[in-house]
Amino acid sequence: MTLSRGSTGLEKRVNGVSMEDVGILVLGHGSTLPYNKELVERMAQMISSTHRGPVKTAYLNINNPTIIEGLQSFEGTGVGKIVALPIFLAHGVHTRQDIPRELGVDEVSRKGVVNINGSRVEVLCAEPLGVDECIAALAYKRAEEALK
Numbered sequence: 001m002t003l004s005r006g007s008t009g010l011e012k013r014v015n016g017v018s019m020e021d022v023g024i025l026v027l028g029h030g031s032t033l034p035y036n037k038e039l040v041e042r043m044a045q046m047i048s049s050t051h052r053g054p055v056k057t058a059y060l061n062i063n064n065p066t067i068i069e070g071l072q073s074f075e076g077t078g079v080g081k082i083v084a085l086p087i088f089l090a091h092g093v094h095t096r097q098d099i100p101r102e103l104g105v106d107e108v109s110r111k112g113v114v115n116i117n118g119s120r121v122e123v124l125c126a127e128p129l130g131v132d133e134c135i136a137a138l139a140y141k142r143a144e145e146a147l148k
Helices: 034-048 067-072 093-103 133-146
Strands: 002-006 009-014 022-028 055-059 081-086 111-116 119-125
Touching (some): 022 067, 055 067, 067 111
């Protein structure tokens, strides 16, 4: 990651790409229980407080917008790339097959190109949250909370 001066001051760049030109599609599983959608929406709000580009949400099942609708919601934003960010802890059939299929990306490379209202936009599917020190710290915090 590098920072460079752009028209809006300091601009975050990752591998030469301005993060302002990248949309993030926060993906949830979907549920009949309303708090699941609320959690994904709240995560997207938190991410948007850091990310300068557009942040949207979509769901694999039950809730709206669907993944296809989520991709289409970037119409008019001018993004050249969309990172699909599954809010899943680990890989499974949804992250390995279902989500890439819905996004229209290759299941192995997790990359592809979609057409959004005549514009070719690269879509990259991020890895699940996985094992990370911040996840372990949160898990430990939840254990401590259970004792109160």
